[in-house]
Amino acid sequence: MAPHAPTGPATAVRSAPTSAARPIGDVPLHEAASTSTGVGELDRVLGGGIVAGAVVLLAGEPGVGKSTLLLDVAARWAAGGRRTLYVSAEESAAQVRLRATRTDALRDTLYLAAETDLGAVLAHIDQLDPTLLVLDSVQAVTVSGADGVPGGVAQVREVTNALVRVAKQRRLPVLLVGHVTKDGTVAGPRLLEHLVDVVLSFEGDRHSGLRLVRASKNRFGPADEVGCFEMTETGIREVADPSHLFTSARAEPVPGTALTVTQEGRRPLLSEVQALVAPSAAQTPRRVTHGLEGGRVSVILAVLERKARVRLYNKEVYVSTVGGARVIDPAADLSVALAVASAAAEHAYHRPLVALGEVGLSGEVRRVGGIERRVAEAARLGFGLALVPPGSNISLRGMRAVEVGTVAAAVDLLQLRPAKRRDPDGPHLRLAEG
Ligand SMILES: Nc1ncnc2c1ncn2[C@@H]1O[C@H](COP(=O)(O)OP(=O)(O)OP(=O)(O)O)[C@@H](O)[C@H]1O
Ligand SMILES: [Mg+2]
Structure with a gap:
């Protein structure tokens, strides 16, 4: 084709351009x-x-x-x-x-x-x-x-x-x-x-x-x-500031609750998970979830039972979010585990903290996306302690981010075992510490 031959079908009608083409740098920015x-x-x-x-x-x-x-x-x-x-x-x-x-x-x-x-x-x-x-x-x-x-x-x-x-x-x-x-x-x-x-x-x-x-x-x-x-x-x-929508305002720590930071799009939201564990005589005890995926919760319960020695096979377990939140973010796994462990032990941990991490089948705590943003949101809301997956490398003023490798380690740190099974010499967070 000759360099100046018209392109396109010979019958196409040409019309005057609505405006001249400009070098891209000359297009005024304020137009957008x-x-x-x-x-x-x-x-x-x-x-x-x-x-x-x-x-x-x-x-x-x-x-x-x-x-x-x-x-x-x-x-x-x-x-x-x-x-x-x-x-x-x-x-x-x-x-x-x-x-x-x-x-x-x-x-x-x-x-x-x-x-x-x-x-x-x-x-x-x-x-x-x-x-x-x-x-x-x-x-x-x-x-x-x-x-x-x-x-x-x-x-x-x-x-x-x-x-x-x-x-x-x-x-x-x-x-x-x-x-x-x-x-x-x-x-x-x-x-x-x-x-x-x-x-x-x-x-x-x-x-x-x-x-x-x-x-x-x-x-x-x-x-x-x-x-x-x-x-x-x-x-x-x-x-x-939607974080208050998904948490219950309570002054006293209560067994069976845990806080986490989920993400909606790129927006971090503080969310609360609540659990109730009750003895059951039934062959297959009830497991009921609200606002969380039933399958995911089942996996976490199995991990707690097998990897963290939290006895649930003869218990009914109810797990729910607060404020009608639907939490499908895997980063909430660790908070589900801690809420259930805390409910099973009837033991509340005494310092407000957020728990972040996906729980794997072998009981390991896995990394999650946007960890810095989530921890920063917790810090903004006044939390000074976060349990995070290994390798998160968080350094944030006023925030102590403790890396936990497994669900069992997190349960031990917070001493979430029934009193008779708690190991006084085991690792635990000194909660009074600043
Ligand atoms: N008098 C009222 N008092 C309180 N809430 C009201 C009242 N009238 C409407 N609403 C609320 O507003 C909602 C309807 O809002 P709106 O008409 O803006 O919805 P929409 O998405 O435009 O609905 P549509 O698809 O029918 O046009 C209702 O579901 C109700 O919650
Ligand atoms: Mg309308």
């Missing part, structure tokens, strides 16, 4: 600078704030609180005097107004429109020239003249593409609500993930007010951050 949304926990997940022209999809199951969160974001954005447009395609303006009254989201520059037609939504954007658009939800907007059923794949793609174009042209940040159904079928956000810049999933537990926002895709920041919120009667509240 982010602005705080006014909600710290959301900023954290977004990677500092929202970028002009970015389209963010917030996906979640029905009733989790998507509208509540985005109305709150819109109100905080508008509180700075910025024109903000909230388009509701699912609820009437009066319904949204009612929610705004309940959640204290009435602002002078927060504009509300109830529209279900894409053309009308675009007209509102042209008329108002907002600095932020919230659309609730992308599946409820229809395109007249386009193929497919409203909410179906073709229409949702059309709506999203149009909004992405407008967002880029106007450098308008857009927050879209997307529905996910349990079976994930009808035009689920999966289809939209390629089209938008950021995908956030909004998760919650039916039985608690806790809500987590995670980024599963982020073109502007890390995709493993987690934001914590709490749903209350007066709306959604950010929880900047």
Whole structure:
């Protein structure tokens, strides 16, 4: 091919470029600078704030609180005097107004429109020239003249593409609500993930007010951050320090509890494991777990029995997390072992400490990811002692990190054996020590 021959099929039509290609170093950085949304926990997940022209999809199951969160974001954005447009395609303006009254989201520059037609939504954007658009939800907007059923794949793609174009042209940040159904079928956000810049999933537990926002895709920041919120009667509240949610506040040490630091994404969270051990006459004593994986707990119980001489075969064992936390992080293994050993011995250890480490089948304590971050979180919360896997090499002011090689060693250190089996000369932590 001659060097100057046009590339591509000879019939391709050329059009004028929208802007000249620039050396990459000449592209101004501020065009991708982010602005705080006014909600710290959301900023954290977004990677500092929202970028002009970015389209963010917030996906979640029905009733989790998507509208509540985005109305709150819109109100905080508008509180700075910025024109903000909230388009509701699912609820009437009066319904949204009612929610705004309940959640204290009435602002002078927060504009509300109830529209279900894409053309009308675009007209509102042209008329108002907002600095932020919230659309609730992308599946409820229809395109007249386009193929497919409203909410179906073709229409949702059309709506999203149009909004992405407008967002880029106007450098308008857009927050879209997307529905996910349990079976994930009808035009689920999966289809939209390629089209938008950021995908956030909004998760919650039916039985608690806790809500987590995670980024599963982020073109502007890390995709493993987690934001914590709490749903209350007066709306959604950010929880900047969630560690207290998963622990019980107690002044006195109690047998059968252990603290650990789990990770949600890259965020360390203090979590508590509680255990109850009771005598059983049954051939197969009960083992019940809440918030933890039953299989994992069984392994830890077997390790305790065989490798650390904690007798459980004739006992019922109940193990649970606090605050409805679901802990699947293997780093919590050691705390499960210590909670059960402490419950079996009816012996509480007297100094607040966190236990970190995965437990292997031979009873060894294995290294876990993010150990420095976890220990640093414990130190921040005022803990001065941590049991950590061998080779962790933690040196942190005010924190004593004791490396334990095996579950048995940890049980011995804390003297978690029934009184008659405790070895007074064995290794143990001098708990009064500073
Ligand atoms: N009057 C109220 N008092 C207290 N809490 C309320 C009240 N009304 C709604 N809620 C809470 O808000 C939640 C619904 O929030 P929201 O409407 O923001 O969810 P959503 O994710 O937008 O739901 P949908 O998928 O149906 O649009 C309810 O599950 C409830 O917990
Ligand atoms: Mg809603």
